[in-house]
Amino acid sequence: MSVEVGSKLKGKVTGITNFGAFVELPGGSTGLIHISEVADSYVKDVNDHLSVGDEVEVKVISVKDGKTSLSIKQTVEKPQGQTNSEFKRQPRQGRDNKDFRKKGNFKPKESFEDKMAKFLKNSEENLSQLKRSTESKRGGRGGRRG
Structure with a gap:
């Protein structure tokens, strides 16, 4: 099976670093899932989401100079019209959810x-x-x- 941009593949996690995880793809090639592409939410440590030997479904983002970029985040189907920027951010603790920039306040x-x-x-x-x-x-x- 050839590795083409946009294709979804099954792979096995072979190594984990502080910046992502390496995955062995069908055909013996290896790709990297960057830490920002592991999950939709903030990922502080890749080990919290993946471990060596895990079978994961990945999407090929790019192939440059023999390096394959992969994503787990993009394999999850989102409802139509929803993007990452539309996720509501939780208000910080200890702050009222008031908008002080409104005129008159x-x-x-x-x-x-x-x-x-x-x-x-x-x-x-x-x-x-x-x-x-x-x-x-x-x-x-x-x-x-x-």
């Missing part, structure tokens, strides 16, 4: 002028403190000559 506590005045005051204080510390270090041995 954002009310600044201080005006821009108040913030600018506070910034200038802090800057002047920091500069004067810096000058005091550097002036005291400039004096020292050798003081006056005369």
Whole structure:
């Protein structure tokens, strides 16, 4: 059986790395399933999904320079019209599911002028403190000559 792009084949997992899994295909050729092509969900460790000796169905994505790229993810039939980008992302823990970018929800506590005045005051204080510390270090041995 020849390995052609787009064909679905059965293979046997021969090795697992941190970036994917190697699969022996019919005819003795070998291909790589990249970690991003193992499952639809996020895969942190390939060992959680595959182990050496597993029989898997794979789809040939590409064949370049004798290297065969495979996918398990693309063998699973999805409902028509559904793509990866349409999966709903779960909201993060500890955050409300509110959209603060809507008009009317954002009310600044201080005006821009108040913030600018506070910034200038802090800057002047920091500069004067810096000058005091550097002036005291400039004096020292050798003081006056005369």
